Amino acid sequence: MSTFPEDIFDLIAGIPQPVLIHSAEKIIFVNAAFVELFDYSRPEQIESRMMGEFIAPWRSARPRLGRREATGRKRSGGSIDIEISTLPIQVSENADITLYQSIIKDVTEQKNWEGAMLQSERMAAMGRLAGEIAHEINNPLGGILLYANLIHEDLAPESQARTNLEKIIKLATRCRIIAKGLLNFGRSSSKTYAPVDLNQVIKDMYSLVEDHKILTRVRTTFSLSKALPHIMGDKGQLEQVVLNIMINAGEAMKGQGKLDVTSFFSPEARTINIKFEDTGPGIPQEIRTRIFEPFFTTKQPGRGTGLGLSITHGIVQRHGGKIKVSGEAGKGACFELIFPVNISG
Ligand SMILES: Nc1ncnc2c1ncn2[C@@H]1O[C@H](COP(=O)(O)OP(=O)(O)O)[C@@H](O)[C@H]1O
Ligand SMILES: [Mg+2]
Incomplete structure (x- = not known):
């Protein structure tokens, strides 16, 4: 077997990109960047092991040349998406073994x-x-x-x-x-904003769904502020928001429990707040950020579309408002809508 020019190792060792020298199947040399990317601490832990242990898929019979996408296997067993560029290197005129140099990019x-x-x-x-x-x-x-x-x-x-x-x-x-x-x-968003009485929206939507089986056995209470200013908004869309949240509450409680709806005006913050508090299972912290994603649902296929809250979020945002979700898992959920009011208007 021919001798390998050692100086090429020195050359590669300091390159910031992960690089390795290998035969068709065995790793001969890796640089520090490669060691780090694959979560090892020393090159000797990798050198003389098989290519296929680190790069998948790997064809030892005839390595694919040029650039391609592959998966890198880290020490922990975790995988990374990589781009690997492989080129044969000329060792000497009559070398009995072909060596390759591969450069890895973490993508x-x-x-x-x-x-x-x-x-x-x-x-x-x-x-x-x-x-x-x-x-x-x-x-x-x-x-x-x-x-x-x-x-x-x-x-x-x-x-x-x-x-x-x-x-x-x-x-x-x-x-x-x-x-x-x-x-x-x-x-x-249709720009047909007009003054909307949110208390009225709540009452209308409740009367639309109170006989729905998901809410008939839910005790619903309302404490709606008498001095609630109107907000500029799209009534139809705001109705949907209230409807979505009420139906979700009923569904979460499996048709049985308590739903408290509160509205109030905060003069300091100049906001109207509408709260829906239910006695359902609540929302685990892990999924709290995901519930507003379109098509995110924890309900069975055919039951939930996962669209309700994403639509709701979009509408509230278009009205300059915010939705706050709170409640501990196991202690019910609370959805609070916060709309800014422009009283001078
Ligand atoms: N009041 C609530 N209590 C507990 N979880 C809720 C409540 N409202 C919404 N969720 C969770 O948020 C998810 C997404 O809701 P939504 O976007 O309305 O879609 P869907 O109702 O079709 O599942 C629900 O699947 C559920 O996991
Ligand atoms: Mg829903």
Whole structure:
């Protein structure tokens, strides 16, 4: 076997990029940057081990030349996304073994970032689609409800058809509520802001859902401030916000418990605060930051869309407001909406 020019080691040793010299299958030399990237403390812990232990996939029969993406296996067993560029090096004219030099680039962070970008674009696109579909469904549903109600009026109170029809109306109303929840995704914010009485919004939305099975057995109390200034806003959207939070509370409590709704005006902060406190399981700290993500749900497929809070968040933000989530896991959840008021207006 030919001798390897030692000075190339010195040359590579100080390069800030992780570099290694290897045969088709065995590692011969690694520099300090490589040792550090793979979480080892000394080159001897790596040298003379197999390439495949560190770089996957690795083809020992005929290493792939040029640049490609691969996975690096760290000492801890954890993996990193890497880019590896491999070139054969000429050792001497009649070398009996081909050696290669590979330069490694850690692209884990870049990958994560690209993934997140892609994810958020996909979310936005899916959200828009959901909004458009909801819009298409919402109108015929309105017609179904209208005609069902007309028939309902004509039926004798004791008829079986009447009970069945009432079920249809209830279910269609449920669909309407879901569709309404999705509608905003398709719309960009309409700038039709007018004075809105949030207390009224709360009462209207409660009357819409109080007979819904998720809330019929929930004791709901209201302490609504009589001196609540109006805010400039989009009433339809604010209705959705209140609806989403109330339904979530009912769902979290599995239809049984207590929901306290409070509204007050804080003259110092010049804000209107609306609080929804439930006696459900609360929200574990680990998922607290994720509940506003589109499509994040802890509910079974078919149950939750994961869109409610992301829509809610978007609407509140467009109104210049904030949402505060509190409550310990196991002790119920509290969603507080904080809207700025411009009293001079
Ligand atoms: N009042 C609440 N109590 C406990 N968890 C809640 C509450 N409201 C929302 N969550 C959590 O936030 C998640 C996301 O809510 P949301 O965006 O409305 O989607 P969905 O209701 O379809 O699951 C829920 O799946 C649930 O885990
Ligand atoms: Mg929801």
